[in-house]
Amino acid sequence: MPLVTRLRLAVFVLVPLALASCGGGGGGGGFSFFPLPPGGNNPPPAADSKYTVGGSVSGLLGSGLVLQLAGSSDVAVAANGAFVFSEKLDKGASYAVSVKQQPSNPSQTCTVNNASGTIGDADVGNVAVVCATTSQKVSVAVTGLDAAGGLVLQNNAGDDLAVNADGAFSFTTPVAVGADYGVTVKTQPAALQVCIAKRAFGTVTTAPVAAVTIACTTPGADRFAFTADEGTSSVSMYTVGSDGSLSSVGRFPVGGTPQHVTTHPSKPYIYASNISGATRGVIQYTIDTTTVPTGTLTQQRAITAGVGTTPYFVGIAPNGQHAYVIGDGMLHRLDVDANTGDLTGGTAVAGGTSRKIGLDPQGRFAFVVVNSTSLATFRLDPATGEPISPPASVVLPSNSGLTDIAIEPTGRFAYANVGNNPGTLLAYSIDATTGALTQIGSVPAGDTPFGMAVDPSGRFLYAANRNSNNVSAYSIDPRTGALTPVPGQPFAAGSVPNSVTVDRTGRFAYTANQASNTITLFTIDRTTGSLGTGVSLPSTGGGPQFLALTK
Missing domain, CATH: 2.130.10.10 (YVTN repeat-like/Quinoprotein amine dehydrogenase)
Incomplete structure (x- = not known):
């Protein structure tokens, strides 16, 4: 029997004796044995802490659709199905996906849902791009806003809309029919006000969205x-x-x-x-x-x-x-x-x-x-x-x-x-x-x-x-x-x-x-x-x- 083989057998025999003499588990002074990984004493490679961002495209009929990941390379999409950006992001990093170029022949509007978030412990795969040949505007009715203004709204985590008075306002970018909309307050007013979006989430149908309200109040400072x-x-x-x-x-x-x-x-x-x-x-x-x-x-x-x-x-x-x-x-x-x-x-x-x-x-x-x-x-x-x-x-x-x-x-x-x-x-x-x-x-x-x-x-x-x-x-x-x-x-x-x-x-x-x-x-x-x-x-x-x- 070769010397190396005899030494390995001796190690496996001695390990149980060493564990028994240390009392089995417990705290300091304990002994643990782990078989050597392939390659000898080299430690196993660290787990990949970088993750990709991707999702799926549906309803695409035209050509030329280009998606953009903020701070990263673009990805061109030619057909319905899965897509993924090539760059990987660190855990805890923020990501935001947007449409850089809309498709044509036929002309379509593509809307990104689940467009932004924070990288966790796995690849992001739930970004949903919905394309349609028709789209609708999303409007909001703002009430109670102080004259100082300063309110900034977003739809689907983008398309900023600055509002400085009460009234009805529409986001610039229309949303594809069949896609979701989601209106949020990005920046609260300059005055000591609190604005809350209500009826702010839904799916676009064949009519413009006009049910979203932004209710602003002036609670006043606590005394x-x-x-x-x-x-x-x-x-x-x-x-x-x-x-x-x-x-x-x-x-x-x-x-x-x-x-x-x-x-x-x-x-x-x-x-x-x-x-x-x-x-x-x-x-x-x-x-x-x-x-x-x-x-x-x-x-x-x-x-x-x-x-x-x-x-x-x-x-x-x-x-x-x-x-x-x-x-x-x-x-x-x-x-x-x-x-x-x-x-x-x-x-x-x-x-x-x-x-x-x-x-x-x-x-x-x-x-x-x-x-x-x-x-x-x-x-x-x-x-x-x-x-x-x-x-x-x-x-x-x-x-x-x-x-x-x-x-x-x-x-x-x-x-x-x-x-x-x-x-x-x-x-x-x-x-x-x-x-x-x-x-x-x-x-x-x-x-x-x-x-x-x-x-x-x-x-x-x-x-x-x-x-x-x-x-x-x-x-x-x-x-x-x-x-x-x-x-x-x-x-x-x-x-x-x-x-x-x-x-x-x-x-x-x-x-x-x-x-x-x-x-x-x-x-x-x-x-x-x-x-x-x-x-x-x-x-x-x-x-x-x-x-x-x-x-």
Whole structure:
């Protein structure tokens, strides 16, 4: 037997003995054996981290179609079927496909769908080029735009349309019949406005598209901020500067264990949930908006009836007419007095043990986490706000650790977090009729994601990771609802960030840091969703749980 063969046999005999003497698996000092790869001691080649971009062409009758990949070589397409650009792109790189030259003989219009995105862990193959001999214009109706203008819209991630006034406007490039259109806001107005595209996606038929609306509002800058401080049994009060900074105007004692604080959408009222003490329930305050120092609170009433035994969360309906409280396994509904802000009456249905309610912006549904393992959708009576039971539910594995759910402003998508290490964010589409949730994807987050927030434009999602002391940030695909990590994330926050709050203009984000007794202020890049370096602000109270803003 040759010497080399005898040596190889000896190695295979000795390896089990070595493993046994080291105790088998475990941590440091362990021993692992891997057979040599072909070619001896040379390591295997690294996996290819560059990927191609391609897709398919349909409806092509003419000749001369040329497609372009931004920053890359062109590709000429002569017939229906698959195409691929020759250049490969790095993982994380952005890509955008457009038509450089339309076909002729016969003359056609070709439209690119799924034209842009970010390279992941595989080749891109879903770019769809639809060609037709007829095409239609896509128009939008803009309302509420400030005179300063500055609004820029896009159709199918291109064909920029600058708008500086209310009215009807059409994109320059027509869309092939049979292709999809998708209108999005590329740049928000120069003024402190938020514009949202509605009825913005569909397929072009034989008539021009005229159903898309762009609704612009002027929410105004937030003037006051409040935190629920579990450690000092108080609600802290702040004024908000033009740069998002907070100035303390004192603390209001609660006498219990406050968990959450929320504001009324249009009146100077706030509501704090309290799970212990003589005032266990929901405490209603009026905000002083005129007397110096402004932002101080006057307690109006402690509501102990109709809110359950452990009211962890209180939310106010978008129309300001109803309140919802959860925490004891029931979803409690109360009426909000339009003149005083008092919470009166009340009914309850089974469900609602989480720390958060996701309320549909149109008042159709309430979404809650039940027992950390399922997401329940309650349809709401449009007149009374009454939850209709039993709800539709999505059940996850028993160890899922669900804690929060957030709804984007058009009410088409919902996001839930799984608070493990590493955590996970789950994306869902919302059925417009029933509110039923259908999972459309997931992305990794930090260690124990807890509170979440969607910015007012619906373009970005933020999650506070309690045990990794940072904030994960994602862009939201306006067509599909899919999440893509924002470059540079995660962003460092204070110790144990329990929640994240975005201001009504989409310029600032705040985390309430429970362990470090601080609030971290971030500026938001309204184009990319990236957060600037966090500024640590001292918290007046101890153990801040949530932060609420109002004007």
